[in-house]
Amino acid sequence: MDYRTGSSSASASASSHPSGSPAPNSATDLSRGTSGPARASNLLNACRVIPPNDNENKPLWRYVELMEKTGKGQGGNVRFRCRLCGNIMHGSYSRVKAHLLKVGSNGVAPCPKVTIDVLSQLHDEMARAVVVAERNLPKDIPLPAEGASRGKRRAVSAIESSFNSDTRSNLDALIARMFYTAGIPFNVARNPYFRKAFMFACNNALGGYSPPSYNKLRTTLLVQEKTHVERLLNPLKSTWPVKGVSIVSDGWSDAQRRPLLNFLAVTEDGPMFLRAINTEGEIKRKEYIAEKMIAVIEDVGPKNVVQVITDNAANCRAAGLIVEQRYSHIFWTPCVVHTLNLALKNICAAKSSSGDAYEEFQWITEVAADASFIKNFIMNHSMRLSMFNEFRKTIKFKHSKSKRRF
Ligand SMILES: [Zn+2]
Known part of the structure; x- marks a missing residue:
């Protein structure tokens, strides 16, 4: 998706003409005398440069050269040059589409090089992209509860129907599938806000509600939550x-x-x-x-x-x-803890200047070295580690890992 990384990567891919120049004259010269559709296809073939991380769903990126990324983050806008007419424009994929497919009222001029034949071939390419996109959509696999009830219909008891138990188990299955397909860790189920969100949705009549979109989560809602947390911290700041x-x-x-x-x-x-x-x-x-x-x-x-x-x-x-x-x-x-840590290390080190201290404390070095050896012996081998994990509940042993990076 994120191939709008700038002109260097886009122009790095194979291109028969200097990148960034308008449609090569040779393509039109060569096709002189041929039919309109053939000329159009020659022009498009000459201008098409497959970007390194091509997105099959957005084929029109292939006809523009990316010059620089102007938006922040993953999405955002880019400055691009049309490979057909050489005009430089600014915006997202919808602008590229508006320019090449000659859609008006999108803040961008239609491409002067796109003839009726070129336009129809671009539309064909878009249609093929839609087919690809649909093929890549997750297939609608029935939920386990649905699948089970499909085979034989059994009588629904009054209690079951009053508790809406079929709908409940369908919702359970849907939530479970969300966890499995998105690779969400199971402990998210313990997140109180996850539980609150579903309870809130169930206790309020929200017909037609759809959860926040990808963009709303990373922009509006994020800013709103950050501002809110900052406001909550104001008493502490004061x-x-x-x-x-x-x-x-x-x-x-x-x-x-x-x-x-x-x-x-x-x-x-x-x-x-x-x-x-x-x-x-x-x-x-x-x-x-x-x-x-x-x-x-x-x-x-x-x-x-x-x-x-x-x-x-x-x-x-x-x-x-x-x-x-x-x-x-x-x-x-x-930091006092770090200082004590260093002091202890220094006292126990063999190269310590004071021989007496080393005599007195060298047992600590030995114990620490043994502990470290045993830890590595277990952690570096999968069979030992699995035995250790099986018995760890009975031997109550914890190792701490320093996270210091300085
Ligand atoms: Zn153009």
Whole structure:
């Protein structure tokens, strides 16, 4: 779907004429003297460039060159050049369609190169695309409850009919199918909002209601919910000037293994998530971290901030010093847990300068090494892991995984 990535990828695919130029004269010259439909098909063949990630449902993208993406996110608008007439336009697929199929009143001029024959061939291509799209639609497989009742009709008891039990089991089957076909994790069924949504729908007469669309979910409703959450957090924010804020930052990775840098504002009334920055492909130099920290401090209001807390890694420490230099009243504080962790590691390390301490604490190193060895022994082999999982309820053993990324 997302092949509107710019002119470079579109023009990278095989094209017999320089990309971006209007319809080559050779195509029309060669076809001089031939019939209208043949000329039209020559013109279309010469102008058609299959984009790298071609969408069979939207064949008209093949007749325009994508120049740049101007919309935000996955959808959005693009600037494109018609390969037939060379005109540059702006918009989404509906504009491409309006231009090539000469549909008026769509904010775009019809293509001067599209003759009646070209138009009819483009319409044919669109019709073929519709067939493909319909073929790719999920087939209407009957629900298990429907299938079971189709074979033999049995008498419906009064209780069953008063509780509408057939309709209930149909709804169950529909919900189940949504989970299975979309790969939704089963624990979503425990989500209170999922349950609330269905209960709300059932307890209110909403004839003809259809759930929010893909676009409504990612735009209007998302903005609405974000604004609402921000409004709910206002009472907490109002305590910032009085009580002072600690900005706490740490690195971790999310479920898709993206390295994230997160920032929280902590007061005695509780922590509040501020933002997470995707640091993919960035080197976490002190200047980079300091820049992100300063942006957060400016958001919160420098006079509300008392201190920034990070772990004790050299780059974070240096970033903390940059912040301290910039704001004389803000302190950098190393995370106590991380500091203790480092201290313990240092005491137990064989290369520790103090021989006495090592003598005293080396048993910790040995125990830790044994534990790590056993963990790897089990986790790295599927049979051992399955035995472990079978008996884990009886041996009550948990391993913790550090999520630190710095
Ligand atoms: Zn055109």
